[in-house]
Amino acid sequence: MESTDARTAPAVIVAIDGPSGTGKSSTSKAVAAQLGLSYLDTGAQYRAITWWMVNNGIDIADPFSVADAAGKPDIVSGTDPAAPAITVDGTDVAAAIRTQEVTSKVSAVSAVPEVRARITELQRSIASAAGQGIVVEGRDIGTTVLPDADLKIFLTASPEARAARRSGELKGADVAATRAALIKRDTADSTRKTSPLAKADDAVEVDTSDLTLQQVIECVVTLVEEKRATK
Ligand SMILES: Nc1ncnc2c1ncn2[C@@H]1O[C@H](COP(=O)(O)OP(=O)(O)O)[C@@H](O)[C@H]1O
Numbered sequence: 001m002e003s004t005d006a007r008t009a010p011a012v013i014v015a016i017d018g019p020s021g022t023g024k025s026s027t028s029k030a031v032a033a034q035l036g037l038s039y040l041d042t043g044a045q046y047r048a049i050t051w052w053m054v055n056n057g058i059d060i061a062d063p064f065s066v067a068d069a070a071g072k073p074d075i076v077s078g079t080d081p082a083a084p085a086i087t088v089d090g091t092d093v094a095a096a097i098r099t100q101e102v103t104s105k106v107s108a109v110s111a112v113p114e115v116r117a118r119i120t121e122l123q124r125s126i127a128s129a130a131g132q133g134i135v136v137e138g139r140d141i142g143t144t145v146l147p148d149a150d151l152k153i154f155l156t157a158s159p160e161a162r163a164a165r166r167s168g169e170l171k172g173a174d175v176a177a178t179r180a181a182l183i184k185r186d187t188a189d190s191t192r193k194t195s196p197l198a199k200a201d202d203a204v205e206v207d208t209s210d211l212t213l214q215q216v217i218e219c220v221v222t223l224v225e226e227k228r229a230t231k
């Protein structure tokens with residue numbers, strides 16, 4: 001199929017959800033860049049609010065304290081897939097939100113309904129402002145944030161494949177420990193009461209365990225182009 005010209009194509013909203021290490025960020029960035037769409041990493045927003053809570057002495061184990069503070073930080077996300085950016089109260093936190101400390105606390109913070117309400121509102125306003133369309137990746141985009149998305153993808157992969165990918169990134173990290181931490185976070189994210197990690201009924205499921213990143217990107221680009229052609 002011929003590629004649709006991004007300048008004349010109708011805006012398309014793509015939701016990509018799935019557990020950690022399935023390839024959401026890499027795939028979403030590449031698809032958005034290739035098709036001239038904006039890109040939003042919603043996990044980075046939950047990491048940013050968690051970073052702020054940690055830095056401001058909020059007791060993460062106390063959902064009431066987290067709820068009280070949820071409205072305080074000003075989180076701004078860039079939407080250029082070639083240069084993903086995120087600031088909190090004007091400070092660039094792109095690197096700071098990837099520490100082990102933030103990773104181990106983000107599930108507790110993102111389970112608090114007041115946090116989700118605030119971040120969900122932010123995500124919807126970013127998506128509605130994206131002129132050409134946007135690829136939004138996370139855990140609850142197809143089910144809750146953008147239930148009317150034009151295309152919903154749910155990425156999966158075996159725990160082994162995901163742990164190997166993640167420990168490769170963490171330079172020499174123990175695969176068994178990485179696998180255990182990843183499963184613990186997925187369980188917390190999938191079992192929370194408010195908008196848990198889940199596949200939307202109308203999402204296309206893609207198992208990436210035995211696919212290269214390039215194959216996953218091509219698969220999603222084809223699905224987006226098919227959708228655009230029928231809009
Ligand atoms: N299909 C794939 N095959 C091999 N490695 C992959 C694949 N998809 C992603 N990766 C790698 O796995 C790691 C995690 O991918 P990422 O996109 O951050 O996943 P997620 O956003 O779902 O947590 C990255 O280092 C990425 O390059």
Ligand SMILES: Nc1ccn([C@H]2C[C@H](O)[C@@H](COP(=O)(O)OP(=O)(O)O)O2)c(=O)n1
Nearest residue numbers: 020021042043044046106110138139140189
């Ligand atoms: N839409 C989303 C996105 C992320 N989260 C929470 C749950 C996740 O464990 C954390 C971090 O997400 P992130 O996508 O950065 O995680 P990984 O890159 O997969 O390690 O944020 C969420 O609750 N809802």
